[in-house]
Amino acid sequence: MKRPEVHQAGVRDVDFGARVRIVEPCNLYGCKIGDDCFVGPFTEIQKGVVIGARTRVQSHAFICELVTIGEDCFVGHGVMFVNDTFSTGGPARGQRELWRETLIGNRVSIGSNATIMPIRIADDVVIGAGSVVTRDVTTPGKYAGNPARRLLTDQ
Helix, strand or coil: CCCCCCCCCCEECCEECCCCEECCCCEEECCEECCCCEECCCCEECCCCEECCCCEECCCCEECCCEEECCCCEECCCCEECCCCCCCCCCCCCCHHHCCCEEECCCCEECCCCEECCCEECCCEEECCCCEECCCECCCEEEEECCEEECCCCC
């Protein structure tokens, strides 16, 4: 029987700010996490990701390369970020030049199980649980659905 190539989950090559709390097990590598952040268990944060001060990342979140998250944000349980848009009809398969970046503003809250495609989200936005964000969000407010759309202010 052949043994597989095994890569251990862990925390390595991370630039931590002051007073950061992480709950293991998690897989954090090559990223930057600002002051007073919290990272829950079963979370993966990949290389090059930048997370601003006082941001909370809840359990089971996946934050892929090319994502920047602002300050005072909340990333709910099971939130998935995507950097490959399948622009060629399938996975980029090592063609990193096909990946796209995601920029999240300050004071953004993303509800549990949301999926965030490579887009930009302005400051002061709430993304509802289970939403799929497929386009830039340029106006503060509450957004929900698949695809996510702005809700009326009284909802």
